[in-house]
Amino acid sequence: MLEFLRFDPTACHFPAPVVPVLPGLRLGDLRLLAGPAWPAHGQHFVRGRYALAAAYAAAGVGARGALLAPAYHCRTMLDPALALGGAIGLYPLQDDLSPELGALAARLAGGGVAALLLTHYFGVPQAAATVAAVQELCRRHGVALVEDCAHAWQVALQRAPLCQPGGGHYVVASPSKFFGCADGGMLWGAPPQALAPRGWLQEVRGWRDAWRRGRPARHPAPAAAQRPCGADVRSRESAPSHQFQAALAASSGLAGSRWIMRHSRLERLAGQRRQHYATWAAQVAGLALARPLWSSLPDGCAPYMFPLLLQDDSRFAALKHAGLPIWRWDELASSDCEVSGRYRLNLLHLPCHQGLEADQLEWMGSQLRRVLA
Numbered sequence: 490m491l492e493f494l495r496f497d498p499t500a501c502h503f504p505a506p507v508v509p510v511l512p513g514l515r516l517g518d519l520r521l522l523a524g525p526a527w528p529a530h531g532q533h534f535v536r537g538r539y540a541l542a543a544a545y546a547a548a549g550v551g552a553r554g555a556l557l558a559p560a561y562h563c564r565t566m567l568d569p570a571l572a573l574g575g576a577i578g579l580y581p582l583q584d585d586l587s588p589e590l591g592a593l594a595a596r597l598a599g600g601g602v603a604a605l606l607l608t609h610y611f612g613v614p615q616a617a618a619t620v621a622a623v624q625e626l627c628r629r630h631g632v633a634l635v636e637d638c639a640h641a642w643q644v645a646l647q648r649a650p651l652c653q654p655g656g657g658h659y660v661v662a663s664p665s666k667f668f669g670c671a672d673g674g675m676l677w678g679a680p681p682q683a684l685a686p687r688g689w690l691q692e693v694r695g696w697r698d699a700w701r702r703g704r705p706a707r708h709p710a711p712a713a714a715q716r717p718c719g720a721d722v723r724s725r726e727s728a729p730s731h732q733f734q735a736a737l738a739a740s741s742g743l744a745g746s747r748w749i750m751r752h753s754r755l756e757r758l759a760g761q762r763r764q765h766y767a768t769w770a771a772q773v774a775g776l777a778l779a780r781p782l783w784s785s786l787p788d789g790c791a792p793y794m795f796p797l798l799l800q801d802d803s804r805f806a807a808l809k810h811a812g813l814p815i816w817r818w819d820e821l822a823s824s825d826c827e828v829s830g831r832y833r834l835n836l837l838h839l840p841c842h843q844g845l846e847a848d849q850l851e852w853m854g855s856q857l858r859r860v861l862a
């Protein structure tokens with residue numbers, strides 16, 4: 490049984506975001522010839538959460554022990570473990586979202602852990618020394634390592650060749666966060682399993698959804714009340730949320746999504762994401778009430794989102810009422826991690842994907858400056 494703290498925005502009546510949070514399908518991002526195949530032994534699930542479920546199952550979560558996950562997470566990282574009936578422990582993170590290695594080591598030494606989830610947040614890889622230290626701890630305690638590259642397609646491509654089926658090292662990715670495709674979750678490191686193919690109607694819907702996803706919405710009418718709103722709700726839960734549909738766990742991702750992944754201009758998408766990240770960093774420099782979590786990127790990194798840390802959450806409603814595309818992990822399982830507790834309401838995830846236009850970036854920056862200057 491886990492205790493969750495969730496921000497309930499029902500009373501806020503936030504409008505739909507004006508700018509798409511995820512990239513849509515654009516012809517200019519595609520090429521006719523397929524790019525290189527992704528690393529061998531990869532399996533294509535419907536979403537990253539089902540790839541995680543297969544990794545956790547192969548690692549023995551539930552049957553053999555608990556999942557040890559980072560204290561800053563979204564629900565879909567934990568749901569697969571709950572679906573397996575597994576216990577979940579949480580380890581604390583530092584300000585830069587790297588694991589607190591001392592606390593992590595202590596939790597592993599306590600025993601009872603089958604798998605450890607290490608997340609590369611927002612497309613930025615954890616430092617090589619950190620990954621090596623975590624890997625060594627896992628080896629020492631006989632615990633499987635699941636690298637969560639849901640935000641980091643390019644990190645997944647680098648890490649996947651290192652894991653062999655059955656070797657206790659798994660890599661998971663969520664390609665629909667990077668490419669303009671409607672679904673997908675990749676898993677490397679697990680023994681292959683038979684996945685049911687999707688029907689032609691689902692394939693057609695997938696193309697339609699991929700196309701529609703990138704469309705901007707109308708600007709909302711100016712909201713009268715922009716005061717803080719919403720309420721925190723506590724619950725105790727042992728079952729997965731509605732975001733985890735067991736019926737999809739053994740289905741394959743769409744063939745259309747695989748085609749889009751193979752035919753996307755990877756370098757171009759990565760370059761545009763880096764450029765947009767740099768634009769964000771320039772736009773928010775000097776804001777009084779917020780600062781970027783990372784103002785620059787490591788070489789070669791293709792970011793997923795631009796993480797912006799608010800001083801406090803008092804202006805969040807005003808930003809949402811403006812129609813800004815903001816994600817926030819405001820539902821967390823309770824832990825003793827001070828950083829995650831603070832980031833739950835204060836860390837904004839802002840899009841920097843390839844589909845953004847210069848005027849959209851400019852408009853989003855102007856809204857942030859209006860509310861947070």
Ligand SMILES: Cc1ncc(COP(=O)(O)O)c(C=O)c1O
Nearest residue numbers: 536537538563565566637639663
């Ligand atoms: C860090 C992380 N891991 C895993 C997932 C699950 O990926 P998917 O949405 O493809 O199921 C997400 C989803 O947002 C995520 O942010």
